[in-house]
Amino acid sequence: MIVLAAVYMDPSDPGRKQFGQGQTFFVLPAWHELNAVAGLVRRGMRVADAYVKAGLADIPPPEGMLACMARAMRIVSSLTHGYLMNYALSRECVDCWELWMDGPPGEWYVREDRITLPIGVVIPSANYERRIIAHMAEGVPLMRAYEYAGQADILPEAWMVDCMEVSIRAGASMSEAATRCSHEGPVTVTPTPTVTPTPTVTPANGPGNGPDDGDWEKEKTESTLLVVGAAVGAALLVGLLMRGK
Numbered sequence: 001m002i003v004l005a006a007v008y009m010d011p012s013d014p015g016r017k018q019f020g021q022g023q024t025f026f027v028l029p030a031w032h033e034l035n036a037v038a039g040l041v042r043r044g045m046r047v048a049d050a051y052v053k054a055g056l057a058d059i060p061p062p063e064g065m066l067a068c069m070a071r072a073m074r075i076v077s078s079l080t081h082g083y084l085m086n087y088a089l090s091r092e093c094v095d096c097w098e099l100w101m102d103g104p105p106g107e108w109y110v111r112e113d114r115i116t117l118p119i120g121v122v123i124p125s126a127n128y129e130r131r132i133i134a135h136m137a138e139g140v141p142l143m144r145a146y147e148y149a150g151q152a153d154i155l156p157e158a159w160m161v162d163c164m165e166v167s168i169r170a171g172a173s174m175s176e177a178a179t180r181c182s183h184e185g186p187v188t189v190t191p192t193p194t195v196t197p198t199p200t201v202t203p204a205n206g207p208g209n210g211p212d213d214g215d216w217e218k219e220k221t222e223s224t225l226l227v228v229g230a231a232v233g234a235a236l237l238v239g240l241l242m243r244g245k
Contacts, residue, residue: 011087016059019097026097027059034089038073046070046138061093064148066138067131068096104150114154115175119182122154123174136168159186 014031029037033056040050047066051057061069072092113125124132128149135145142165146155155161160181167177 014087017090019094020101024062024101026061026065026100028090028093028097029056029059031087031090034093038089041070041073047073048139061096062100063140063144064135065093065096065100066140067134067148068099069093070138071134072096104148104152106150110150117175117178117182119179121156121160121178121182123178124149124151124154129174132174133168136165141165142168157186 016030016033017028019026019028028034033054036054037047037050037056040053041047045053047070048060051060069092072095073089075092110128113127115123115125117123123129124146128151131149132142132145132151135148136142140148143155143158143161146152156164156178160178163181163184164174164177167180168174172180
């Protein structure tokens with residue numbers, strides 16, 4: 001019997017086993033399940049995607065373990081008889097769990113051989129750059145990949161991390177990505193000016209406003225005719241009176 005994290009691991013037991021508890025735990029798939037995942041990984045699939053493909057989406061491993069498990073599945077796959085009748089791969093995955101629980105490395109060599117670029121940005125050594133790239137290959141964002149590799153103390157500014165991630169995923173090295181992003185600079189978003197519409201004031205009455213414009217013009221014409229008619233009638237009346245005298 002092997003005791004790990006207060007959980008017994010029986011080399012002769014091919015079933016599932018759980019390590020940890022609460023929100024931090026790892027369910028080790030059964031031998032045949034893990035063998036199916038490893039087969040998909042060996043054909044180029046990411047571990048998380050292989051879990052889904054193998055019907056294990058309900059027990060995904062912690063994100064920080066993905067790169068380690070991918071490496072173990074590819075290395076241990078050299079065993080000629082596979083994993084179905086032994087627990088070699090299970091043992092490798094449990095080792096990944098232990099490394100994950102220990103946290104990011106803090107040894108002196110984590111900070112050795114770092115590279116200070118002419119632009120002033122510090123990038124990890126080549127060895128830890130490979131670790132970061134391995135995490136990213138499993139779908140881990142660049143910022144957390146830095147943390148998992150113990151390089152969080154040299155994280156560039158957030159805008160540069162976002163820019164570098166795009167370049168690295170496109171195949172650039174960290175040095176190339178950082179230099180390119182430094183030359184491009186942060187993306188500045190110019191806010192679109194807000195145009196306040198001028199309110200239109202419509203008089204309650206008067207010409208040229210509303211559906212009754214025609215009626216108003218008609219009334220105006222009729223009033224003018226009445227005035228003219230009254231004036232003409234008054235003139236005729238005066239003329240008649242003068243003629244009578």
